[in-house]
Amino acid sequence: xxxxxxxxxxxxxxxxxxxxxxxxxxxxxxxxxxxxxxxxxxxxxxxxxxxxxxxxxxxxxxxxxxxxxxxxxxxxxxxxxxxxxxxxxxxxxxxxxxxxxxxxxxxxxxxxxxxxxxxxxxxxxxxxxxxxxxxxxxxxxxxxxxxxxxxxxxxxxxxxxxxxxxxxxxxxxxxxxxxxxxxxxxxxxxxxxxxxxxxxxxxxxxxxxxxxxxxxxxxxxxxxxxxxxxxxxxxxxxxxxxxxx
Amino acid sequence: xxxxxxxxxxxxxxxxxxxxxxxxxxxxxxxxxxxxxxxxxxxxxxxxxxxxxxxxxxxxxxxxxxxxxxxxxxxxxxxxxxxxxxxxxxxxxxxxxxxxxxxxxxxxxxxxxxxxxxxxxxxxxxxxxxxxxxxxxxxxxxxxxxxxxxxxxxxxxxxxxxxxxxxxxxxxxxxxxxxxxxxxxxxxxxxxxxxxxxxxxxxxxxxxxxxxxxxxxxxxxxxxxxxxxxxxxxxxxxxxxxxxx
DNA sequence: TTTGACAACTTGTATATACAGGATCTATAC
DNA sequence: GTATAGATCCTGTATATACAAGTTGTCAAA
Numbered sequence: 001x002x003x004x005x006x007x008x009x010x011x012x013x014x015x016x017x018x019x020x021x022x023x024x025x026x027x028x029x030x031x032x033x034x035x036x037x038x039x040x041x042x043x044x045x046x047x048x049x050x051x052x053x054x055x056x057x058x059x060x061x062x063x064x065x066x067x068x069x070x071x072x073x074x075x076x077x078x079x080x081x082x083x084x085x086x087x088x089x090x091x092x093x094x095x096x097x098x099x100x101x102x103x104x105x106x107x108x109x110x111x112x113x114x115x116x117x118x119x120x121x122x123x124x125x126x127x128x129x130x131x132x133x134x135x136x137x138x139x140x141x142x143x144x145x146x147x148x149x150x151x152x153x154x155x156x157x158x159x160x161x162x163x164x165x166x167x168x169x170x171x172x173x174x175x176x177x178x179x180x181x182x183x184x185x186x187x188x189x190x191x192x193x194x195x196x197x198x199x200x201x202x203x204x205x206x207x208x209x210x211x212x213x214x215x216x217x218x219x220x221x222x223x224x225x226x227x228x229x230x231x232x233x234x235x236x237x238x239x240x241x242x243x244x245x
Numbered sequence: 246x247x248x249x250x251x252x253x254x255x256x257x258x259x260x261x262x263x264x265x266x267x268x269x270x271x272x273x274x275x276x277x278x279x280x281x282x283x284x285x286x287x288x289x290x291x292x293x294x295x296x297x298x299x300x301x302x303x304x305x306x307x308x309x310x311x312x313x314x315x316x317x318x319x320x321x322x323x324x325x326x327x328x329x330x331x332x333x334x335x336x337x338x339x340x341x342x343x344x345x346x347x348x349x350x351x352x353x354x355x356x357x358x359x360x361x362x363x364x365x366x367x368x369x370x371x372x373x374x375x376x377x378x379x380x381x382x383x384x385x386x387x388x389x390x391x392x393x394x395x396x397x398x399x400x401x402x403x404x405x406x407x408x409x410x411x412x413x414x415x416x417x418x419x420x421x422x423x424x425x426x427x428x429x430x431x432x433x434x435x436x437x438x439x440x441x442x443x444x445x446x447x448x449x450x451x452x453x454x455x456x457x458x459x460x461x462x463x464x465x466x467x468x469x470x471x472x473x474x475x476x477x478x479x480x481x482x483x484x485x486x487x488x489x490x
Numbered sequence: 491t492t493t494g495a496c497a498a499c500t501t502g503t504a505t506a507t508a509c510a511g512g513a514t515c516t517a518t519a520c
Numbered sequence: 521g522t523a524t525a526g527a528t529c530c531t532g533t534a535t536a537t538a539c540a541a542g543t544t545g546t547c548a549a550a
Contacts, residue, residue, distance in 0.1 A: 028530095031529080031530060031531085032530080032531070033529095033530085047531090047532090061531070061532090062530090062531080063530080063531050063532065064529085064530050064531060064532095065529095065530060065531075066530060066531075067531090
């Protein structure tokens with residue numbers, strides 16, 4: 001990108017060089033001062049770029065020494081963070097198919113309304129989709145999109161990426177989400193779709209997603225086959241800030 | 246703390262004020278310039294503090310407007326990130342008990358050795374612990390601590406917090422971990438301990454934990470009752486940096 | 491009344507500078 | 521040889537400054 005901020009394009013470049021093996025695992029990156037010279041920028045800007053790499057688990061900074069390239073870079077995949085099925089599909093190579101099972105008006109469930117505030121209009125679009133990988137049903141995704149934010153969802157969009165539509169076409173600024181992962185028994189309709197045999201247990205990932213201006217707009221219930229579910233996370237040790245209260 | 250860095254103590258203070266309701270959800274924090282004056286510091290330092298709050302899901306920054314206090318602050322709990330059972334227990338109020346089932350020498354499993362590098366010494370201390378909340382068995386934790394980093398584990402420590410021992414007594418600098426969450430069938434020994442009835446499925450959280458100098462030192466297999474497992478996460482939208490490769 | 495330009499706020503990015511403090515190597519003293 | 525002190529690299533923190541860019545209210549012109 002030409003218009004991109006300096007620190008982000010530096011982060012991009014460093015990330016690519018690590019993933020392509022130009023900086024190999026276990027070795028040190030050039031020092032911040034050297035990187036600043038290489039990219040023709042200031043040390044502060046390089047540091048902002050390195051913060052990105054640190055958060056993504058690509059490097060580990062050691063005070064007085066330098067930035068070590070981590071080998072987690074190659075196989076670790078940030079499923080943590082908000083990333084969509086289509087984006088995942090593009091980055092990994094899976095033979096994935098999406099089938100739209102339902103696309104209709106349906107109000108936001110009452111128990112969700114309680115969580116996000118009773119003042120808002122529950123009118124929403126309900127989208128139910130089956131995700132298939134290598135002819136095997138893996139996930140049932142159920143989305144509720146608030147009409148107040150996303151007035152309508154064309155069928156073509158449901159077939160593809162909701163987020164691409166919202167971000168690129170509607171210019172919505174998706175910012176953050178709260179997620180919960182639980183394991184729950186499912187009803188027969190779902191069991192049949194996912195071919196759940198032994199137990200009727202499935203992994204349920206619930207997300208409440210918000211825009212940049214903090215307005216809630218999407219509730220997603222993602223139902224996974226337990227034997228195909230895998231959540232990968234890179235976590236940094238955080239000494240709790242808040243004491244008891 | 247007296248010796249604490251300025252930006253961290255500002256983050257502390259703001260966090261407390263939000264959690265105690267001094268800054269209420271939906272309202273704006275004072276502007277960065279005002280905060281800088283309030284705390285007698287520079288805007289850059291205030292901004293570093295606000296980054297912390299943003300990462301913890303306490304505020305949402307809006308360009309040109311300000312920092313909105315989020316209501317997720319109160320109930321969302323960062324289980325994401327590396328946090329220990331004892332720390333969790335201290336922050337929430339649960340009637341939790343830890344029982345040490347095993348404390349012995351046992352080498353690191355071969356499949357883990359493959360992941361962390363065959364060159365290191367597999368000699369480790371194996372600790373198996375049962376976590377009970379309100380007289381109900383919830384979790385079986387199995388830790389392997391490399392002897393090369395943690396030579397010995399006193400029984401008293403196993404009863405309490407491993408991390409407290411490693412950080413406060415051994416002065417180890419725990420930095421990051423890779424985690425996976427899966428759902429798997431368990432053998433009878435585990436099923437009996439957790440009173441798994443319907444199916445023999447349990448939630449397994451595997452962690453590989455590393456020190457600040459990138460040396461691996463701990464493998465943990467955490468086995469949860471599926472009906473008691475809940476993973477809560479706050480995630481920010483991240484537009485993938487790395488294209489396909 | 492409505493529109494539009496502008497001023498006055500806000501946060502975001504970038505630079506330059508300074509010093510503290512950890513890591514590492516070397517040269518000196520013992 | 522060993523150990524200590526110092527020089528010299530590194531990252532971490534903090535400040536001051538400048539300007540870009542988004543948001544909001546005001547005020548004047550249509």
